[in-house]
Amino acid sequence: MKILFITKWLPYPPETGNPIRNYNIIRRLAKKHEIWVVSFVDDDTKPEDVKIFKEYCYKLITIPYQEHSALFAPLRAIKLLLSGTPPDLRLNESNLMQQTIQQITKEQEFDIVQIEDSFMAFYHEAVYPHKKTRTVLSLHDIGFHKYNQIYKLEPKLARRFRLWLHSRMLRLWEPNYSQRFSSCITMSELDKQRLIEKNPLLTVESIPNGIDVQTNQPLSKSLSSTQNLLFIGNMDYRPNQDAMYYFCKEIFPEIKKRNGLINLWIVGKNTSADIFALATDSIFVTGRVDDVHPFYEKTHISVIPLRAGGGTRLKILESMALGRPVISTTVGCEGLQVVDGEHLFIADNPEVFVQRIQQLFDDPKLYSRIVTNARDFVETRYSWNGIVNNLEKYYEKL
Structure with a gap:
């Protein structure tokens, strides 16, 4: 199969949740399939990490990521708000990313185009609709559920309100926008049920996170005196x-x-x-x-x-x-x-x-x-x- 992954974070080094999952999946799929990756990279991304990860890809395309504050593009935020789209999604918008996806999906006919996380889901609009291409949204968590908990932890009133608004808007937008994809993948049966409860029309499969049991062998008991x-x-x-x-x-x-x-x-x-x-x-x-x-x-x-x-x-x-x-x-x-x-x-x-x-x-x-x-x-x-x-x-x- 010819598979394209679109992700916010370069999957190397695999130190935190999203990169760990993507690295382990891509590295294994690459043994039998043609893997393309389009990923943002920021100023902290090391050239040697890009070089190492490139070995697992048929083609790796990196897009510079620009960090924005919550006050970035206020008119765009208002426009999204009025359309029912969570305004914070604009912080991941990139014309270069959109143009890159448009170009390569038009020139290359992929079997699978997989977008990582719902905050990147809007790039689905840039995917050229080849007849055989199936689009997959991989939800590393369910955004509306996560942010409904996170906003309660925030001590600063303005940020707390912003997180509350984000969770409320995601509750409608996330399950509905996900329907544009051929399929959704969740990390657990529980997250699958959360998504389907909000939109029973979705096609959802649970593919859990994992661990490399060959590399991570049991350690001997610690000999520390404490x-x-x-x-x-x-x-x-x-x-x-x-x-x-x-x-x-x-x-x-x-x-x-x-x-x-x-x-x-x-x-x-x-x-x-x-x-x-x-x-x-x-x-x-x-x-x-x-x-x-x-x-x-x-x-x-x-x-x-x-x-x-x-x-x-x-x-x-x-x-x-x-x-x-x-x-x-x-x-x-x-x-x-x-x-x-x-x-x-x-x-x-x-x-x-x-x-x-x-x-x-x-x-x-x-x-x-x-x-x-x-x-x-x-x-x-x-x-x-x-x-x-x-x-x-x-x-x-x-």
Whole structure:
């Protein structure tokens, strides 16, 4: 098949959710199919990363991305608002991107044109309508659901209103605009149901996120003399910031009272000064790191105390594959077919979080059982090789 991917973020390096998924899918599809990619790149994109990712593509076309403030193009914002389109979508508009898509889809007849995320969906209008071309919208999360949670976390009134308005407009626009595509892909059955409930006319398939179980082999138990907790995430994502404020203020002090040897490691790129300010003699904030594996090696338990968000957590799958038990809120593990007490622990309040952490440290048999079950779970259900095979079969049916 001849497949075109259109994405906001270059899928390399695969450090956060969207690039991780796209990199793993494209790298595997490229072994048997002709893969074209059109991607934005920004000032932080390294030429060597473009060069590395180019090896997996038949053709890679990069478009410079220009960051805009919320006040950018006010007349355009008003026009979109009056048309029922979320005004924030204009922040991803690019004439060069549109022209590039128009040109290559007119000159090349693709079997599949896949656009990544609903905030890029409007580029569907630039795709030339060849008879055999099928268009696919890959929703890494359901925007209207995610923003309905995120706006509640925002302390600044003006931004809170803007996020609230965005969530309300997405609730109508996202399910309706998605109908222009031949098919939609969600990351979980739960997100599939959310989308279909808003528009039963949609064709939707659930193709989950995964983990490379060959590369991510179980680590030996940490030999650290302290008992270490780990949180990994992109730290300019508001739900991740909230998760760390919540954990450091409401959960970690209670753990520390019971166990003075416990430390917390917060690892992730785009770390703000407010997150760095959480650091103490037992809370370590690293910022971006080249390799997360050394931090898994020195820690014992992964914590996912999210209270908002969307999609599915690739870091949960990574922790499970590497042999580190996970304690998560219900929101944090949403969309994954996990069972509380079998594959991980679910804790939706500080008291339960503290109890579960202490249980895992106090009971080596319980710790080992959760680690073994979780590893079996990701090998069976969330291996990228199996997921991409299912995706290929789905493309063939379209």
